Amino acid sequence: MLYTAIHETNYDTARLSRAKPRERAESKDLKTRDKSLTQEHPCDIVISMKKIAFCNQKGGVAKTTSAINIAAYLALNGRRTLLVDLDPQANATSGVGIDKENITQSIYNVLHEHITPKEAVMETAIENLYVLPSNISLTGAEVELVNVMGREYRLKKALEEIQTEFDYAIFDCPPSLGLLTINGLTAADSVIVPIQCEYYALEGVGQLMKTLELIRENLNERLAIEGILMTLADFRTNLTKEVISEVKQHFGDKVYRTIIPRTIKLTEAPGFGKPIALYAEHSTGAKKYAEVTREILGLPLSSQLIEGEEVAATTEESHGEAIG
Numbered sequence: 001m002l003y004t005a006i007h008e009t010n011y012d013t014a015r016l017s018r019a020k021p022r023e024r025a026e027s028k029d030l031k032t033r034d035k036s037l038t039q040e041h042p043c044d045i046v047i048s049m050k051k052i053a054f055c056n057q058k059g060g061v062a063k064t065t066s067a068i069n070i071a072a073y074l075a076l077n078g079r080r081t082l083l084v085d086l087d088p089q090a091n092a093t094s095g096v097g098i099d100k101e102n103i104t105q106s107i108y109n110v111l112h113e114h115i116t117p118k119e120a121v122m123e124t125a126i127e128n129l130y131v132l133p134s135n136i137s138l139t140g141a142e143v144e145l146v147n148v149m150g151r152e153y154r155l156k157k158a159l160e161e162i163q164t165e166f167d168y169a170i171f172d173c174p175p176s177l178g179l180l181t182i183n184g185l186t187a188a189d190s191v192i193v194p195i196q197c198e199y200y201a202l203e204g205v206g207q208l209m210k211t212l213e214l215i216r217e218n219l220n221e222r223l224a225i226e227g228i229l230m231t232l233a234d235f236r237t238n239l240t241k242e243v244i245s246e247v248k249q250h251f252g253d254k255v256y257r258t259i260i261p262r263t264i265k266l267t268e269a270p271g272f273g274k275p276i277a278l279y280a281e282h283s284t285g286a287k288k289y290a291e292v293t294r295e296i297l298g299l300p301l302s303s304q305l306i307e308g309e310e311v312a313a314t315t316e317e318s319h320g321e322a323i324g
């Protein structure tokens with residue numbers, strides 16, 4: 001079985017509806033929205049729920065931050081979006097304002113007890129954004145599912161029931177290549193790999209690519225790389241520029257043009273249980289996540305971004321928001 005194969009190949013497991021007619025979001029929370037994001041675009045014809053896994057076995061590279069905020073911007077632009085929390089840490093769940101201590105049905109019950117996802121899905125403060133929550137009980141799932149038939153397909157099968165209910169499903173994977181991540185990759189259409197702009201940024205990415213190849217060969221032949229998202233950038237350092245250039249050499253135009261800077265507002269937002277769009281909608285972090293969502297939707301970028309990331313970062317510094 002693939003799960004065994006991955007462990008045998010010495011992978012770093014420790015850190016590793018036609019969609020329903022879209023209801024355009026009329027968010028009461030945001031006073032302004034980028035109207036152009038709501039326009040139909042040929043790249044954004046969703047035949048059924050598109051499932052994107054945010055995956056990197058390395059910890060702390062902004063998988064959860066990116067999953068929450070991109071899911072929020074998809075929703076704010078009228079795409080019915082389900083954020084699926086596959087991590088026992090449940091940071092995506094709390095990050096959209098759900099108290100993880102008070103969840104009655106979670107992704108654990110879906111994967112382990114075959115309850116329908118509809119029984120566990122919860123609303124969030126953002127219209128069109130829903131969450132399939134997690135809590136600490138999910139820790140047991142990795143072990144409890146080991147001897148279960150079809151264990152890698154549990155999530156895929158479960159989501160088939162709601163395939164026509166949502167435009168997008170965004171999976172927040174844990175920092176390992178264990179069974180929960182494998183469930184995510186088996187169910188997903190594509191993967192977004194967040195990579196932190198730091199030393200050894202590409203360390204472990206080779207292993208992740210080999211895992212994706214194994215998944216394609218054994219479990220999900222259509223799994224594509226949606227994009228590589230550079231995160232936690234500090235444009236005052238040469239290191240950030242060097243890392244971005246190195247990652248672009250490896251992945252070419254798979255790397256999103258939008259690069260997410262390290263900002264205080266993005267650090268603070270989860271503590272308030274809010275996506276950045278609600279916590280600080282005019283912050284640089286908010287603009288960048290809105291922008292990368294445009295890329296995912298196949299929409300043109302704003303001219304400010306095309307002029308250069310350094311400009312944006314300098315502006316942010318002058319407002320005292322960037323983390324030193």
Ligand SMILES: Nc1ncnc2c1ncn2[C@@H]1O[C@H](COP(=O)(O)OP(=O)(O)OP(=O)(O)O)[C@@H](O)[C@H]1O
Nearest residue numbers: 059060061062063064065175232261262263266267
């Ligand atoms: N652009 C950013 N600017 C500042 N802080 C950030 C940014 N992105 C993420 N963070 C912070 O960095 C930490 C790690 O982010 P996050 O939890 O999203 O990473 P992760 O890859 O999901 O981690 P894990 O591997 O543990 O699941 C969090 O405290 C988060 O608030």
Ligand SMILES: [Mg+2]
Nearest residue numbers: 063064087091
């Ligand atoms: Mg996380």
